[in-house]
Amino acid sequence: MYRHSVLKSLCKEEDLILRELARDFVDQEIMPVRERIDDDEHHAIVKELLQGLANLGFIRAIFPERHGGSDIRSAVTLGLPLEEIARGDSGIAVALACTLWPFMPAVWANNDAVLDHFGPIFCGDELRIGCFNMTEPGGSSGGGGCDIENPGMQGRKIRTTAKLDGEHWVLNGQKIWASNSGIADAYLMVCTTDASQGDEGIALIYVPGDAEGLSFGNFERKAGMAADRNTTTYLENVRVPKEYRVSGPGDDARYFHANLAVGRLASAAMSVGNAQGAFETVLDFTGDRVVGKPGKPIRHHSIAAAMIADMAIGIETARMTYLTGAYRFDHPKEYGAAYSLEQLSYASIAKVYGADVAVMVTNRAMELMGSYGYVRECHLEKYWRDCKIIQLWLGGAQLGRFDVCRAYYDLPL
Numbered sequence: 001m002y003r004h005s006v007l008k009s010l011c012k013e014e015d016l017i018l019r020e021l022a023r024d025f026v027d028q029e030i031m032p033v034r035e036r037i038d039d040d041e042h043h044a045i046v047k048e049l050l051q052g053l054a055n056l057g058f059i060r061a062i063f064p065e066r067h068g069g070s071d072i073r074s075a076v077t078l079g080l081p082l083e084e085i086a087r088g089d090s091g092i093a094v095a096l097a098c099t100l101w102p103f104m105p106a107v108w109a110n111n112d113a114v115l116d117h118f119g120p121i122f123c124g125d126e127l128r129i130g131c132f133n134m135t136e137p138g139g140s141s142g143g144g145g146c147d148i149e150n151p152g153m154q155g156r157k158i159r160t161t162a163k164l165d166g167e168h169w170v171l172n173g174q175k176i177w178a179s180n181s182g183i184a185d186a187y188l189m190v191c192t193t194d195a196s197q198g199d200e201g202i203a204l205i206y207v208p209g210d211a212e213g214l215s216f217g218n219f220e221r222k223a224g225m226a227a228d229r230n231t232t233t234y235l236e237n238v239r240v241p242k243e244y245r246v247s248g249p250g251d252d253a254r255y256f257h258a259n260l261a262v263g264r265l266a267s268a269a270m271s272v273g274n275a276q277g278a279f280e281t282v283l284d285f286t287g288d289r290v291v292g293k294p295g296k297p298i299r300h301h302s303i304a305a306a307m308i309a310d311m312a313i314g315i316e317t318a319r320m321t322y323l324t325g326a327y328r329f330d331h332p333k334e335y336g337a338a339y340s341l342e343q344l345s346y347a348s349i350a351k352v353y354g355a356d357v358a359v360m361v362t363n364r365a366m367e368l369m370g371s372y373g374y375v376r377e378c379h380l381e382k383y384w385r386d387c388k389i390i391q392l393w394l395g396g397a398q399l400g401r402f403d404v405c406r407a408y409y410d411l412p413l
């Protein structure tokens with residue numbers, strides 16, 4: 001089987017070693033069990049796989065070396081293994097990515113109080129899980145959903161409040177959907193100190209998973225992404241030390257926007273991995289199954305070959321797009337500050353395009369596999385179910401496109 005490669009000028013030798021590590025883990029540990037993850041009610045398989053990734057150092061990757069971490073900050077370095085893991089199972093990739101995601105702002109801000117508390121816990125031998133809790137319920141009166149992350153709303157729709165009471169923040173509100181919610185050891189809550197202040201009011205505050213006043217609903221029942229757990233998070237007078245705020249007024253909004261760009265780049269990497277997994281599956285299947293007169297493998301028929309070519313074109317261009325976005329994110333002097341609309345725009349190009357490619361590839365692959373594509377035993381339908389949500393989360397396909405435009409012209413809200 002031809003194995004895809006990346007332009008070496010975009011990455012360092014160590015990046016390729018990390019990708020190889022993830023690739024081997026996927027082939028040896030994830031592939032043999034991936035079809036059982038949907039039935040893994042108590043997450044025993046999922047926890048074992050995540051523990052395996054923790055053992056390889058992927059969870060401590062971004063933490064400072066003084067806590068046993070690897071101090072990895074590069075989006076390229078983190079994106080490549082994430083793509084590989086999503087080739088095996090996108091839900092496992094999400095659970096891993098969303099463990100690292102909430103800690104990016106603390107790392108960027110060099111928030112010692114947060115890193116000194118959570119660093120040793122997350123760099124230890126035992127599996128730890130993180131959660132970036134941003135989305136809130138919406139409704140006919142507006143707010144919630146995409147309005148929370150829409151840069152045009154400037155945080156004015158955030159309803160989860162943070163009030164300073166002496167040496168503590170007191171948090172109240174409700175969050176929905178966030179990956180790893182209900183099972184996380186640490187949460188980063190997107191709050192406001194005063195919604196009328198817009199971006200100045202945005203406050204990113206860390207909350208330990210066992211904090212008093214934190215409670216959760218039932219886990220959502222979803223079409224796919226079974227390895228990722230999602231529930232409603234309730235905050236009732238949750239108190240945390242005031243140092244658990246990422247930084248301060250204005251800065252927190254900038255870290256929030258930078259983290260949205262990271263989330264979209266990670267989503268793009270996972271879309272490419274998902275599409276690659278589906279592509280490898282359909283290549284195998286269409287090479288074996290013989291149809292037509294004269295009988296020949298499906299992939300030798302020109303109509304199928306053209307479809308396979310379109311899948312390859314989509315995957316290769318989506319891969320280059322997310323890696324270019326990651327490279328740009330790693331080089332803010334040349335391509336704009338991490339929180340800039342330029343970075344969010346390019347990350348959104350990568351995410352919108354990557355997710356569309358994954359949906360197209362899994363759909364076409366299923367057409368070429370016929371009914372076999374629709375049953376679990378043939379390893380395709382899970383990719384098809386899993387990738388759809390990548391198109392819908394983090395602003396969805398529509399706000400994502402809005403955010404692309406923001407680098408090119410002023411777009412009201």
Ligand SMILES: Cc1cc2nc3c(=O)[nH]c(=O)nc-3n(C[C@H](O)[C@H](O)[C@H](O)COP(=O)(O)OP(=O)(O)OC[C@H]3O[C@@H](n4cnc5c(N)ncnc54)[C@H](O)[C@@H]3O)c2cc1C
Binds near residue numbers: 098144145178180389
């Ligand atoms: C499996 C899963 C994992 C998730 N993980 C996380 C997570 O880790 N953290 C977290 O905080 N959230 C998470 N989410 C939530 C997700 O990011 C949001 O659901 C998503 O951003 C959109 O919000 P919504 O579903 O309320 O859609 P809505 O806001 O109701 O949007 C509905 C539609 O309107 C479009 N739209 C929105 N704004 C505009 C506009 N201004 N103009 C035109 N069209 C617009 C949208 O693109 C979409 O098409 C997750 C959700 C799921 C299902």
